[in-house]
Amino acid sequence: xxxxxxxxxxxxxxxxxxxxxxxxxxxTRPDSKSLEAGFTVSAEGILKEFAENEKGTAQKYSGQELxxxxxxxxxxxKKDEKGYYTLMLGDSTNxxxxxxxxxxxxxxDLSSIKIADKITVKGHFTGxxxxxxxxxxxxxxxxxxxxxxPKKQ
Amino acid sequence: xxQKVFSLLLATVFLSTGLLAQGKFFTKTGKVYFxxxxxxxxxxxxxxxxxxxxxxxxxxxxxSMLMKGFExxxxxxxxxxxxxxxxxxxxxxxxFVGQIANNSEINYAKDxxxxxxxxxxxxxxxxxxDVEAPGKITVKGGKIIxxxxxKVQLSDYKVGIPSIVKDKISxxxxxxxxxxxxxxxx
Numbered sequence: 001x002x003x004x005x006x007x008x009x010x011x012x013x014x015x016x017x018x019x020x021x022x023x024x025x026x027x028t029r030p031d032s033k034s035l036e037a038g039f040t041v042s043a044e045g046i047l048k049e050f051a052e053n054e055k056g057t058a059q060k061y062s063g064q065e066l067x068x069x070x071x072x073x074x075x076x077x078k079k080d081e082k083g084y085y086t087l088m089l090g091d092s093t094n095x096x097x098x099x100x101x102x103x104x105x106x107x108x109d110l111s112s113i114k115i116a117d118k119i120t121v122k123g124h125f126t127g128x129x130x131x132x133x134x135x136x137x138x139x140x141x142x143x144x145x146x147x148x149x150p151k152k153q
Numbered sequence: 154x155x156q157k158v159f160s161l162l163l164a165t166v167f168l169s170t171g172l173l174a175q176g177k178f179f180t181k182t183g184k185v186y187f188x189x190x191x192x193x194x195x196x197x198x199x200x201x202x203x204x205x206x207x208x209x210x211x212x213x214x215x216x217s218m219l220m221k222g223f224e225x226x227x228x229x230x231x232x233x234x235x236x237x238x239x240x241x242x243x244x245x246x247x248x249f250v251g252q253i254a255n256n257s258e259i260n261y262a263k264d265x266x267x268x269x270x271x272x273x274x275x276x277x278x279x280x281x282x283d284v285e286a287p288g289k290i291t292v293k294g295g296k297i298i299x300x301x302x303x304k305v306q307l308s309d310y311k312v313g314i315p316s317i318v319k320d321k322i323s324x325x326x327x328x329x330x331x332x333x334x335x336x337x338x339x
Contacts, residue, residue, distance in 0.1 A: 024229060025227070025229060026227060027227065027228045027229055028226070028227060028228055029224075029225075029228045029231065030228070058245075062242060064232065064235055064236065064242075078182050080182065080184075080201075080333075084201065086181075086182045086201070086202070088181075097181075099181060099182075099202060101182075101201050101202055101222075126202070126219050126221035126222045127219040127221055127222075127245050127246075129202075129204060129217060129218070129219055129246070131204075132215070132217065132248070133206045133215055135177065135179065135206055135337060136179050136181065136204060136206060136337070139181060139204070141202050141219055141222055143201070143202065143222055143224060144224070
């Protein structure tokens with residue numbers, strides 16, 4: 001009798017482990033809208049931080065799955081042939097930008113965004129791409145980005 | 154008077170065409186796709202934030218991308234890619250510095266598609282190797298579309314594949330580059 005219960009118990013454990021393994025294996029990236037930002041910054045501020053101290057600032061913004069919210073002025077809007085948007089935030093007189101590859105799930109939210117709009121974008125921080133050519137500016141890059149709506153007071 | 158205006162107009166057209174032909178082109182939203190599927194499950198990722206500068210006069214071409222910028226279908230695959238395989242905290246960037254070897258055969262002033270041979274140095278995971286790849290340069294409406302398909306080996310860039318997944322991940326990586334380049338002003 002004891003042996004029977006033991007076997008059933010073992011079977012339940014094995015099935016639970018298999019279910020967990022299956023779920024973990026197929027886990028998709030969490031929706032950026034549901035995630036809290038680890039940092040909330042301005043586009044000009046974070047660009048200045050990296051320009052002045054790239055190594056130290058990279059350490060500050062290091063880690064996998066770091067979510068950052070950036071407020072800035074839209075200086076360019078790119079849309080590719082598949083309808084995927086990239087927004088560039090920052091000062092239009094500066095070649096450098098915060099480059100936000102937008103989450104394709106929320107493309108409809110972007111149709112009303114215009115150049116010169118001031119917006120907050122939240123997304124996964126992928127790093128600082130320093131310009132080695134001296135021609136195009138150094139950018140902060142983020143992906144899976146969403147527009148962050150102002151919080152209700 | 155009419156002849157002077159016509160000559161001025163003609164000179165402007167030729168001058169601006171010449172400037173375009175000698176100019177630099179760039180993108181910050183270039184796409185790089187890789188696939189190293191060894192088994193049933195696709196092992197692939199796409200980076201949509203590749204920066205590229207092309208000098209149409211000299212044929213010099215340079216691109217860079219942040220490895221964390223690669224997007225995957227599954228979160229676990231992305232985590233393994235960043236933490237275990239390409240170690241993005243230690244080696245955040247991949248770069249290519251090279252030359253279009255047959256640049257003189259490409260007419261940047263005339264719309265059309267031209268075969269290109271690209272040679273240069275590719276750096277991934279802190280390792281630099283010489284690569285050669287075929288590509289295409291399409292000139293259209295003042296912009297350039299540059300594409301290339303080529304293969305590299307993970308072992309050349311010291312990216313190890315644990316024996317437990319050797320049948321799932323191929324050492325041969327297929328890479329596709331797709332860049333829409335705008336004229337660089339100034």
